[in-house]
Amino acid sequence: MRRPIDSLFGRLALLVVAVLMLSHFAWYGLMRLERTQLQTRYAVEEATFLVDAVRQHVARTPDQPLPSRVKLVDPASPDVPAVNPNMPASLEHFVEDVRDRMPAGTQVRVGSPGGPPMLWVRATTDQNWIVVPAQPLRMPRSLDRTVLWLAIIFSFAVMAALFAAWALQQPLRSLAQAVTRFGRGLPVPPVPERGPRELRQLTHGFNQMVQEVGRTEHDRAVMLAGVAHDLKTPLARLRLRAEMMDDAKTRDGVVRDVDSMTHIVEQFLVFAHDGADRSEPVEVDAQCERVVRSYRAVAAGAPTVQTELNAGPSFVLPAATLDRILSNLLDNAHAYGAPPVVVATARTPQGFTLSISDNGHGIAAQDLINASRPFVRLDPARGGNGHSGLGLAIVERLVRRAGGEWEIGNYGGRGLRVLMSFPFEVLPRVAAASESAW
Template sequence: MRRPIDSLFGRLALLVVAVLMLSHFAWYALMRLERSQLQTRYAVEEATFLVDAVRQHVARTPDQPLPSRVKLVDPASPDVPAASANMPPPLERFVEDVRDRMPADTQVRISPPGGPPTLWVRAATDRNWIVVPVQPLRMPRSLDRTVSWLVIIFSFAVMAALFAAWALQRPLRLLAQAVARFGRGLPVPPVPERGPRELRQLTHGFNQMVQEVARTENDRAVMLAGVAHDLKTPLARLRLRAEMMDDAKTRDGVVRDVDSMTHIVEQFLLFAHDGADRSEPVEVDAQCERVVRSYRAVASGAPIVHTELNAGPSFQLPAATLDRILSNLIDNAHAYGAPPVVVATARTPQGFTLSVSDNGKGIAAQDLISASRPFVRLDPARGGNGHSGLGLAIVERLVRRAGGEWEIGNHDGRGLRVLMSFPFEVLPRVATASENAW
């Protein structure tokens, strides 16, 4: 099961959202703290200004009445609040800030709770207590208009960051898809060189590598095809001369050798062929039955071949590709395995499977990786006349060219099994290729 967090975009999105959430939370907390401090400083400045204004008023115009909320109170009055030692931290900080702004030995008190907040101030030179109103020191509310703006800004920031993350990982995703196609042996068009400088350099290097590999493969295919084609004519003349020999024993030996060489040449030509299969798609189950039936008729002395065909009529592949796959695998099973040989198809939740297995000794575990490499012949059990070491390499190339995957291994401790898997989406591609060919 694919998890979104496993992808580059998923991890970038998670990182971006986490960073934005942390930064916005820190900014909001800092803004609330700064607003509280600003409120305290403003209240201190306002109270200090009012106290100084009252002192000037008393010194210059003592006969003029004071504002309604400002008054002078005799120190002996019972209304004078007592000094409180257990004030809330914001209020205690406010009192300390006001005392710092006043002359030395100034007494600063706050009216008891329950009424309008007032500040009581009396310096050493003051005859009376100066009582002035103060701005209420309210803590910022937990939810206010700032939160709404914060949510809006955060949403737009997340959308912009996700778009940037998508744009950053898209070239890398295209490169990963191209690497996957290249690993399966499928044609790889040039990948657009986009994104950051390092990613552009990586894409450019990959495109150059694909071009060099394709050029090398093409040169090798041309060389093999040319050599194989040039050998067909002398082999035909050699067979004709062998047929004219008088000694039957010698004639049969030479003909067998010529047939082996002809088979090797045909394998070279098939391996060198790199074009798309334009043959008509056929039902795999029906074609497997026909190939096995014809094989039994032609090779009457060959080991038994069984079929277990359960894929259904919707499993289709190009006829030429399927015939080449089956002929190479059945020949390989007859040459190196033991009867019975089983050709099986099945339908799975992921697609269709086609397998060919025998009951021989199989291949040693350390040789399974190299068994499908071109021109590799595993000795001593996998030698013989007429074999070039291309059979399994041809099958691998044909399967991947048809859009499938293959797996080679020993099944149940017996014999060799080649399991080929084709996803459902391959079938429309095969049908479309056939229609284009017409």
């Protein structure tokens, strides 16, 4: 099961959202703190201005009434509030800031709680307490428009960042898909060179590598196919002359050698073939049953071949590809394995599997890596008549060309098993490609 967080886009999206969320919350916290500090400074300035204005009013026009909520209180009045030692820290800082703005020796107190906030100030030169209204230090903490605007800005920022992350990972995704196709041996068109400079350089290098590898593979295939094709005619003449020999023992030996050489030439041609399989798709279970039935009838002395076909009719592959896979693996099991040979198919949550296993000695663990390399024989005894070291290499190439993956190994210590897996998504493309060729 794919997890979104495993993709580049998922991780970029998570990183972007986390960074934006952290930055917006930090910005909002700093804004709230700065607003509180600005409010405190404004309240101090306002209180200082009002106290100075009252002093000037009393000095210049003592007979005129004072503004509302501003009054003068006799120091002996019982309404004068006492010093509160348990003031909140913010209020205490406010009183200290007001006292710092006043002349030395000025007394600053805060009115009794429960009523409108009032500030009591008396300097050494004042005859009475000057009482002025004080602005509340903290505004109501209800959800205001700031939070709404923050949510809107955050949403637009996230959408823009996700689009940027998607645009950034698209070239890398195209390159990853091309690498996957190249690893499976499928044709790879040039990948568009876009994105950051480093990614463009990487894509350019990959395109050059694909071109060089394709050119080398093409040259090798042409050379191999040309040599194999040129050998077919002399082999046919050699077989015809061998059948005309009078000595039956010599004739039979030469014919067997010619047949072995012909088989090797045919393997060369199959391995060198680089085109798509244009044969008609067939149900794998039914075709396996037919191939096994004919193999039992034709291959005299072949080991017992059993079938365990449970994939169902949805599992289809091109007929020529499937026949070549089965014939190569059955011949390999016949030559080096031991009965019974089991041809099995199954349906899994990810796709379909096709496996062929025998009960021989298998392949040594250190030789499994080289088992599918072309023209490699794991020991001299396996290079008998008609064997070129291409059987497993052909199977691997055919499986990858059909969009599948393969795994070769010793199964349960009883023999060699080749397990081929075909995901659900590749099978419709295989069928469509084969049908379009017709």
